[in-house]
Amino acid sequence: MTITSLSFIVFISVSIIIYYVFPDRFRWIVLLLTSIAFYLFAGITSVIYIIFSALSIYGIALILQSITIKSKKYIKENKDILTKEQIKGYKKGIKTKKRLFLVSGILFNLLFLIVFKYSHFLINIVNPIVKGLGFEGINNSFSLLIPLGISYYTLQAISYLANVYWGKRTAEKNFFKILLYISFFPSITQGPINDYEYLTSEIYKPHRFTYSTFSNGFQRAVWGFFKKMVVADAISPYVTTIFSHYRDYSGLTCAVGALLYMAQLYADFSGYMDIMCGCCEIMDIRLTENFIRPYFSKSIAELWRRWHISLGQWLKNYIYYPIAVSTFNQKLSQKTTKVFGSNAAGKLAATVPLVFVWSVVGIWHDASWAYILWGFGNAAFIISAVWLENVYNHMKAKLHINEKSFVFKIFQIIRTFVIFTVLETVAAVASMGGNGFSFIMKPLLNPSIPTSLEGLFPSTEGLGGQFGIMLAIALFGICLMFAFSIIQRKRSLRYIFNKIPYFVRIFILAVAVIIIATSGVQSSWGAGAFMYANF
Amino acid sequence: MHLCMQTFKKVIISCSVFIAILLIISAVVIEPMIQFGMYYYCDGNYRDHTAGEYELFFMGDSDGLAAFSPSAFQKYTGIKSYNLCGEKNTSTSEYYLLNKELKRNPVRTVFLQVGVDTFQRDYSNEHSEGNAVTLMRTNSFIERIGFLAKYEPIDRWLDIYSGMMTRGILCWERQLTHNNDSRFNEQLKGWHKLDSVDLSLNEKEALASYNTEELDCEFRSDRVEEFLSIINMCKEYGAEVIVVMVPMADKYIWKKANCDEIYDRIYSLCVENNTPFVDFNLFKDRYELFSDKYSYKDSIHLSAVGAESFTKRLAEIYSCYEIDDSFFYDNYELMKADSPYAQYLNNN
Numbered sequence: 109m110t111i112t113s114l115s116f117i118v119f120i121s122v123s124i125i126i127y128y129v130f131p132d133r134f135r136w137i138v139l140l141l142t143s144i145a146f147y148l149f150a151g152i153t154s155v156i157y158i159i160f161s162a163l164s165i166y167g168i169a170l171i172l173q174s175i176t177i178k179s180k181k182y183i184k185e186n187k188d189i190l191t192k193e194q195i196k197g198y199k200k201g202i203k204t205k206k207r208l209f210l211v212s213g214i215l216f217n218l219l220f221l222i223v224f225k226y227s228h229f230l231i232n233i234v235n236p237i238v239k240g241l242g243f244e245g246i247n248n249s250f251s252l253l254i255p256l257g258i259s260y261y262t263l264q265a266i267s268y269l270a271n272v273y274w275g276k277r278t279a280e281k282n283f284f285k286i287l288l289y290i291s292f293f294p295s296i297t298q299g300p301i302n303d304y305e306y307l308t309s310e311i312y313k314p315h316r317f318t319y320s321t322f323s324n325g326f327q328r329a330v331w332g333f334f335k336k337m338v339v340a341d342a343i344s345p346y347v348t349t350i351f352s353h354y355r356d357y358s359g360l361t362c363a364v365g366a367l368l369y370m371a372q373l374y375a376d377f378s379g380y381m382d383i384m385c386g387c388c389e390i391m392d393i394r395l396t397e398n399f400i401r402p403y404f405s406k407s408i409a410e411l412w413r414r415w416h417i418s419l420g421q422w423l424k425n426y427i428y429y430p431i432a433v434s435t436f437n438q439k440l441s442q443k444t445t446k447v448f449g450s451n452a453a454g455k456l457a458a459t460v461p462l463v464f465v466w467s468v469v470g471i472w473h474d475a476s477w478a479y480i481l482w483g484f485g486n487a488a489f490i491i492s493a494v495w496l497e498n499v500y501n502h503m504k505a506k507l508h509i510n511e512k513s514f515v516f517k518i519f520q521i522i523r524t525f526v527i528f529t530v531l532e533t534v535a536a537v538a539s540m541g542g543n544g545f546s547f548i549m550k551p552l553l554n555p556s557i558p559t560s561l562e563g564l565f566p567s568t569e570g571l572g573g574q575f576g577i578m579l580a581i582a583l584f585g586i587c588l589m590f591a592f593s594i595i596q597r598k599r600s601l602r603y604i605f606n607k608i609p610y611f612v613r614i615f616i617l618a619v620a621v622i623i624i625a626t627s628g629v630q631s632s633w634g635a636g637a638f639m640y641a642n643f
Numbered sequence: 644m645h646l647c648m649q650t651f652k653k654v655i656i657s658c659s660v661f662i663a664i665l666l667i668i669s670a671v672v673i674e675p676m677i678q679f680g681m682y683y684y685c686d687g688n689y690r691d692h693t694a695g696e697y698e699l700f701f702m703g704d705s706d707g708l709a710a711f712s713p714s715a716f717q718k719y720t721g722i723k724s725y726n727l728c729g730e731k732n733t734s735t736s737e738y739y740l741l742n743k744e745l746k747r748n749p750v751r752t753v754f755l756q757v758g759v760d761t762f763q764r765d766y767s768n769e770h771s772e773g774n775a776v777t778l779m780r781t782n783s784f785i786e787r788i789g790f791l792a793k794y795e796p797i798d799r800w801l802d803i804y805s806g807m808m809t810r811g812i813l814c815w816e817r818q819l820t821h822n823n824d825s826r827f828n829e830q831l832k833g834w835h836k837l838d839s840v841d842l843s844l845n846e847k848e849a850l851a852s853y854n855t856e857e858l859d860c861e862f863r864s865d866r867v868e869e870f871l872s873i874i875n876m877c878k879e880y881g882a883e884v885i886v887v888m889v890p891m892a893d894k895y896i897w898k899k900a901n902c903d904e905i906y907d908r909i910y911s912l913c914v915e916n917n918t919p920f921v922d923f924n925l926f927k928d929r930y931e932l933f934s935d936k937y938s939y940k941d942s943i944h945l946s947a948v949g950a951e952s953f954t955k956r957l958a959e960i961y962s963c964y965e966i967d968d969s970f971f972y973d974n975y976e977l978m979k980a981d982s983p984y985a986q987y988l989n990n991n
Contacts, residue, residue: 114797114800115798118797319657611660619668622668625805625808626805626808629805
């Protein structure tokens with residue numbers, strides 16, 4: 109069942125009605141059953157794996173908590189008997205024991221992810237070595253159906269375990285609430301990656317069915333469907349054609365393809381978010397925002413604080429900070445201070461965890477060298493900004509550049525967008541079997557301008573044809589997205605839309621739904637599933 | 644509780660207004676196309692008024708839609724007939740429409756047109772285009788809902804809606820630009836009259852394309868079952884079924900290496916079910932009757948000129964024109980050997 113199908117719309121509508129029919133204290137059960145039902149559409153094996161994951165973190169979290177409680181009790185009861193060294197040794201032993209359980213839980217969940225998502229990639233790495241040693245290579249022709257949402261719920265499972273380990277939260281005693289956290293269907297296919305505290309605070313708070321939550325949620329969902337089906341799906345065939353056959357097209361066509369790809373990427377991902385956030389808002393549940401106008405960022409670091417925000421938060425909390433405060437990083441920092449000074453030490457202390465973070469980001473996005481290099485590409489820009497901060501400040505002072513000036517901000521935004529576009533398109537073209545670097549060089553090496561619109565927009569069958577019209581509507585949709593982003597800097601779009609007269613508002617929504625059901629449905633025939641669902 | 648009921652009422656009213664606006668806009672776009680017959684196959688009203696007049700039906704997809712001219716058939720045989728074909732007709736559509744017509748207008752004969760891909764078509768790849776056409780050929784809202792509920796899974800309803808809205812918008816565009824060539828014409832009795840396009844190959848093209856492609860020969864069991872159910876349904880209404888394959892352009896057959904495999908499979912299927920099968924591509928005078936120069940609109944659709952020749956030949960067969968195996972090539976390869984393009988092969 110795809111999110112953009114009529115059966116999903118019926119499914120979510122019925123779910124929302126049942127949700128509100130039940131009293132507040134039972135609504136979480138409705139959400140759990142709805143999530144399981146959603147999973148069952150993907151197949152019984154998906155449900156089984158998610159139950160395994162939930163069972164593992166439920167059991168291990170309870171064990172971790174039990175160890176913590178027992179150790180505290182022991183120390184309290186025996187603090188008069190035990191020496192300081194004995195208490196220290198005991199605590200160290202407890203920490204080791206807890207760490208063992210934590211690592212076991214993490215590895216158990218990661219094992220499924222590695223097997224389903226990375227086995228082919230790993231075998232392709234290992235096989236040349238195995239064959240080089242004279243052995244027969246490992247059979248890589250098997251196919252595995254990746255369980256729905258495994259990339260997302262695995263991260264959620266790890267975050268829950270880590271928080272219990274650190275004592276930031278107590279272990280949940282109700283297994284079904286853990287299962288709901290792991291399987292919560294609005295965020296399972298493309299995020300957001302939920303923090304347990306935040307999600308449970310939203311799920312278990314009192315919910316009121318109000319007209320504003322209904323209408324605001326509905327508007328947002330419609331906008332999400334518009335972005336996904338009318339914009340992203342209409343652009344997808346053009347981008348695929350250009351990326352797959354870039355050698356046949358001019359540099360300008362490739363540049364247009366790259367820009368359209370960025371629009372498609374944002375519309376696809378944020379469209380999904382809007383659909384799910386809208387549906388959850390109708391149920392008076394607020395999901396974490398995952399995008400805040402990312403293409404208006406002034407640096408790559410800022411972009412990743414605005415793009416896929418929940419992933420960035422997860423990486424910061426569970427990879428960056430633990431590595432940053434680790435003994436290894438602290439010792440390295442101390443040694444560097446002695447040799448190069450505290451400034452360099454601080455920068456190195458930030459660099460080491462960043463390298464780890466971006467390795468994980470790359471491999472998480474796709475099991476391919478293209479995306480691993482993409483991750484390092486992003487890391488290179490972020491790390492160079494850290495190391496060259498003083499150089500940049502010096503240059504700006506020399507050139508009398510006013511950082512706060514409008515022109516400089518525009519320059520930063522365009523620069524960041526171009527860098528991000530280059531990184532994304534190189535990876536995307538490489539993942540389609542092409543050479544990403546020769547793709548991005550095309551505008552420079554072949555700056556010719558196509559003599560027809562067909563050359564600029566291949567496979568449109570002429571802009572007068574039906575597909576050309578869908579592309580034109582998609583381009584209009586891109587202009588709308590851009591305009592809304594500008595407006596949202598100063599004012600809430602929702603506030604502006606709700607000021608429009610009632611019948612005009614409903615008319616606009618009805619027209620939007622018709623455009624989605626007409627142009628959007630046909631666009632989605634040629635497009636694939638949600639892009640980030642593939643991650 | 645009172646607040647909750649008020650909210651609920653407001654939501655219901657808003658939803659009702661929303662749905663009403665949706666339906667009104669959709670009706671404005673779609674209904675005129677159907678009610679005023681703005682497409683050559685939007686013929687529901689006309690068939691309602693003329694039900695009971697016909698002695699023969701021709702059913703199939705777009706190949707048959709362009710091939711069979713009821714007025715020409717009546718000219719040659721005196722028999723009133725109707726072309727029930729539709730673009731991308733599915734087996735579901737064919738069964739549904741034939742069942743409806745035979746119920747109110749029993750006939751002696753049904754010509755059932757098949758194409759080279761009839762038994763291989765995967766309807767899930769066609770996004771319900773054929774059934775969208777069938778919906779436009781119904782003439783009541785209740786009937787359309789009934790068809791959707793019975794024959795189309797819910798996930799494909801949006802595909803059908805999209806198809807109908809697109810056709811409705813195109814119709815309005817044609818109306819506003821006074822280009823009415825797609826308006827339903829009662830005189831044509833369902834036939835879609837197409838212009839001729841010269842499809843002739845030159846020597847270079849003929850040499851480059853000979854037997855370069857292969858047709859998909861994997862017959863789907865569901866398509867075969869549906870085909871047989873149509874034949875059985877017609878027989879239950881007392882109609883004789885004759886399966887026909889309409890002529891295809893020489894240039895199309897020229898490049899396909901395995902037409903015989905398709906022919907043999909369809910022939911076997913018909914023989915097993917005691918149903919006559921006539922492949923008009925294999926008539927020995929096909930190169931005189933159907934020329935790439937003026938008989939076709941494209942590779943598989945006859946033009947008006949080609950349709951006249953086809954319908955005349957069909958009428959001759961139907962009127963007990965004495966034919967036997969000597970009128971036919973044994974197979975497609977022998978047929979191709981007599982093709983005008985064969986001279987290029989021989990010269991080289």
